[in-house]
Amino acid sequence: MQLELGHIEVKDVQFGAKTEFRNGTVFINKNELLEILKNEHFSKIELDIVHPGDAVRICPVKDVLEPRVKIAGSGQIFPGYFGNAEMVGSGRTHVLKGMTVLTVGTIVGFQEGIIDMSGPGAEYTPFSKTINLVISADKKEGLFQHEHEAALRHTGLKAARYVAEAARNAEPDQISTFETRPLSEQLNQYPDLPRVAYVYMLQTQGLMHDTYLYGVDVKSILPTFMYPTEVMDGAIISGNCVSACDKNTTYHHLNNPVIDDLFARHGKDLSFVGVVVTNENVTLLDKERSSSFTAKLVEGLKVDGVIISEEGFGNPDADLIMNCKKIEALGIKTVLITDEYAGRDGASQSLADGHPLANAIVSGGNANATIDLPPMGKIIGHIDAVNIIAGGFDGALKKDGSITVEIQAITGATNELGFNQMGAIEF
C-alpha cells in the first residue's frame, strides 16, 4: 500500500466569505460551517480562531483533529464515518499542516484538557504551536453523556472534513511517499535489515474511553493487522475524552510519531513490516485474550522487535505488561512507550503493574508534576471548568485567576505515542 502525503503549509487561518486556501491562508466561511454543524443536541455552537502566542486558555478540550482530504485512492478520510468504509491508506492525501480543529465541551463534571496558547503551559502541549479552529458547543438540557460525546465527536469530524476541502486543489509544499508492501514481499525487500512492527494499543473501556477503527468500536474487536498508511487517512478516531495528558487525540492518531519515525528509518537500518492494533478492555479475560492474540499476530509477522505504545493509565498498564511478556517470551524484543504517575514529588511507583521483562521503556514523563499557570486574558470554553479541573486540587485556583495544576490536565502533555520530547529520568 502506497500513500503520497502532501503537506500544505498553513500560515494563517481566518474567517472569510468563501472557504478556500489562498496565499498560505485558510479562509473559512463561518456561517456555512455553522449551518453544517447545527444539530439537535446543541443549543449553541461557537467558532473561534486562536494563534500561537495568544493570551488564551482553552478548556475543557475534548478532541483535536487535523484537516485532511483524499485526492486519489479509495475511500474517504475518517472511513466508517464518511463514505462506504472503503479501505484507505493508498493514493494521495492532502494535509493542512499547521492548523487543527478543536472541540470543547463539558461532558462530565471533571473538566480536563487545558490548552494555553502562551505562557509556561504552552510548553507542555503541541497545540500551542498550531493555529486552532475552536468549536465550543453547549449541550441542550437533558442530553445524556453518551449522546453528548457522540454528538461532539461527529461535530469535530464534520468540521475537519469541511475545512479540509480547502486543501483539495492546493499545491502541496512538500510531498512524502510511504509504502508498505504485503507481508511476504515486505519481508524480502530488505532481507538484511532487522524487521520491526508496531503494536498500537487503543483505549476501549466504555463511555469517554472509546476508540474507533473504520467506525467500529475497538472494544469489540480482536487485535488485527493494519497497514501504517491507513492510520494517516484517519482509520483510527478518538472517542477518548478522559486523561488529557496521555490520551491520543485524533490528531495524534493521524500524525502517529512511531509510524513516522519507523518509516524514516525504513530501508536504512530497519524494515518496517506493519502495525498490529489492539484494545485495552475492562475484563481480565479480554486482556488475556487480546494480548495472546497480539503476540500470535506479531509472531506471524516474523519480526525481530516491536514498539508497543500504551494509551491511558492504570488499568491499561496491565495490558501493556501482558503484551510485553507474551511477545518477549517468543524471543521478540520489545520497547514500551508509557507515561508515569509518580506522585507530585516523583517518588511513587510510576506504573500500576510491572515485570522484569519490561526492561526497555521510553517515558512520556510524570503526569503528576505540577505547573503554575498564569491568569489568561481570554478563556474559550467554560470559565468554571478551570476551577474544577482534574489534576487541580483544593486551593489550586488563586484569587488572581492563576492556577496550580498537575500537568495531567494539559492536552497531550505526556503522550504515550512518544509525540513529545518531554520524558522523565531518575534523580
Added chain:
Amino acid sequence: MAEIRVVHYLNQFFGQIGGEEKADITPFSQEGTVGPGTALQKELANDIKIVGTVICGDTYFNENIETAADKITSLVAGFKPDILIAGPAFNAGRYGMACGAVCKAVHEKLTIPVVTGMYEENPGADMYKKDVYIVKTGNSAAQMRKAIPALAKLAMRLVWGEVLGSSAEEGYLARGVRKNVFHKQRGSARAVAMLLQKIKGETFVTEYPMPVFDRVSPRSAIKDLSKAKLALVTSGGIVPKGNPDHIESSSASKFGRYDITGVNDLTKETYETAHGGYDPVYANEDADRVLPVDVLRQLEKEKAIGNLHNFYYATVGNGTSIANSKKYAHAIGEELKQEKVDGIILTST
C-alpha cells in the same frame, strides 16, 4: 576569598581508634584530617579545607541514634562548616546507617549540604538515599582509591551550589525521584533507537527502571493444625538474657538458635530483646509480646496445634540488608526442614 570549610565524619575504625572492640566509643572531634580524610583533602580544590573530623563508634551510634546524632551535630557545628562529608562506608551496615543518619540530622539542623558514599546494598543506602546524596561506591574498603575522588567531586558540586543532574550522570544512588526533562529527540525516535540497540544486543538504557516486585509465593495452607509441628522464628531480637551470641542491635551479622525445651513462658529474668529499633521496655518486661511462646504452649496443651518445636531462631531485623536476610532465611529454613517442621510463625516488630 574565604576558604570553604569541610567536616569529615568517620567511625572508630577509619577514625584510627580501633576495631570492633572500640565500636562503643562516644562521639568526639579532632582538628584537621584523620585516616582517609587525608586522601579526601588531596582531591578537593585548593580553597576547600577539611577543618575537622568527628568520630563515633558504630555500636554506640546505632544504639543511641538520637543522642548520638545530636551530639555529633553540635560537634560538627563547632567547626562552622560549609559542608559535611561522611564515610565512605562501602558495605559496612552499621557504619552506613550512621553516615546516613548523621548526614540527615546535620542537613536538617545546620542546613548545609551533606554527602556520603556507600555500596548500593548497604542498608544505610536503602534507608537514607531519599534524604541524602550517597555516592555509589564498591563494596569494600579496597575500593577506597576510586571512592574518594568520586565523593570529593560530588561534594564540590554541592558546596558550589551547582544544579545536579540525574543519578546516572552524577554517580549518586538513585533517590527514586522521577523528574521531567526535555530530551533532544521525541519519544518515538528514542524508542526506535532503543529497539535497534536491543535487537542488536547493544547496551541500552531504559528511561524507567522497572522496580523489583520481589514476592515470595505462599505455600498451600496446613490441612490439619492439630497435627502440625510449628516453629517460632523472629526478627524482633528476642534472645536469652545476656544476649550470649552478641547479636547486634542493628545490621545483625548472625542469627541465634535457642533451646526452649520445657519453657512455657518468657520472663524478664530469662529473656530480653537485642533489637535497637524499638523501645525495648515492654519486650524486656515480657518477651512473649514479641515471641509468643506462652500462647503457643497453651495451644499445644489444648491440642489446637500438634506441638511447638523445641528450638526457636532469632535475629535482629533493624537495618539488616535484604541480602543478609535472605541468607539467614535460607539457613534457618534448611534446618527447620531437617527437623520436619510443618509451619513457621514469623514475628517481627
Added chain:
Amino acid sequence: MVSAEEFLVISNNPAVRGIKRAKMYFIEGDCLAVLYQAFSMAASGYKLLSHPLAGSVKPEYNYYRSIVFSAEPKDQVDLMHLRLLDRCLLKLEERQNAGISSERLALYTQDLQIMDIEFLNSALNALGERIPAKIKQHL
C-alpha cells in the same frame, strides 16, 4: 474459564445497588474500601474478573468502584491477581493525600457514578456473552 452462572459485583456505587444481572455486595466507603474488600475476596479464592482500576479517571477522582468476581470461591487462590490487587492498592494509597476534598468530589458524584456503571456494563456484557440467558440484560 468462568463456569459460574452468576457473577458477584462488589461496589460502593449507590446507583449499582439494585442490579439484577449479578449478585451484589454493597460496601460503605470509598474506592480504597472496595479495593481492600476485593483483596480479601481474592485471597479467599474468589476469581477476579474485572480489573480493579477503571478507565483513565485518576485514582483520587475514582470514588466509585464496582469490581466483578466469580459468584463462588474456587479452590486455588490466583496469586497473579492477588499481586495485581496489591499493586493497585499501592497506587491508590499513595494518592490518598492528593488534596481532593469531599466537597470537590461531591460536584462530580453523578458523573462518577455513571462512569462506574459504564465500566461495569462493559465488563458484564463481555462476561455475559458466554451465558445466553445473560446477554444484553439491562442493569
